[in-house]
Structures are given as C-alpha cells and as structure tokens.
Amino acid sequence: VWNAVCRSKDAVINLSVDKKEEKVVNSMDIEDIGDSIAFCRCWRSKKFPLCDGAHNAHNKKTGDNVGPMCLKRKSK
Ligand code: FES
Secondary structure, three states, rough: OOOHHOOOOOOOOOOOOOOOOOOOOEEEHHHOOEEEEEEHHHHOOOOOOOOOOOOHHHHHHHHOOOOEEEEEEEEE
C-alpha cells in the first residue's frame, strides 16, 4: 500500500499533522523568528511547522529530495 500511495500523483502530502483540521495553516510573528529559522516542507517533522531533520529519513526511504525553507536575517 505504501509504495502504491507514494507513486500516485494524487497522494496526500500530509500524513499526520492536525488531520482533524480542514486545512493546516500556521502563523508566526516575524519578531519571534530571531536570526534564522527552518520551516518543514516534507510534512514529516515532529516539530511541524519547523524542520527537525526528518526530511533526511524521508528522502532516504523514498528517493525524494525535499528539504526545509530556511529564512535568515541579513547581518547588518
Ligand atoms: Fe521536513 Fe526538514 S523535517 S523539511
């Protein structure tokens, strides 16, 4: 079943995050971000919406190539 789901173009992306919600939307105040932050784009992080490195295991298991969205404050 797992391989069939992974190969389907219509497969769901979100397997476990807030599945009871109609739509998962996260927000954060810019002032609370600090100097840098990494947001998860693989939907496998236990700290979602933040990256916890789970994309590495996902990529190894599936052959995918996803990674986080990293924001960094410019140094002045
Ligand atoms: Fe999802 Fe890093 S854990 S992108």
